[in-house]
Amino acid sequence: ETIITEPVTANKVITLSNTRKWVMPTFKTTAAVQFTYEGATYNVNGTLKTPNIILKEGEATITLVSGSGNIVISYREGKL
Secondary structure, X not given: OEEEEEEOOOOOEEEEEEOOOOEOOEEEEOOOEEEEEOOEEEEEOOEEOOXXXXXXXXXXXXXXXXXXXXXXXXXXXXXX
């Protein structure tokens, strides 16, 4: 399982790398956080897991817009 923990700062870009199998990541925050992914904006205060965010093969980026605390992004990379 891949786990990325980052402090939240505005305009910070986080790169998520994934292998062949598409995965739905889980986002956990210690406070309210707003981020963008592929042109859509998401708000999370606690835990978010949505089929609107799917990581495909390669690299994807999310951009933190606002908030405080930490964000933890977890997903299981794999190959079919």
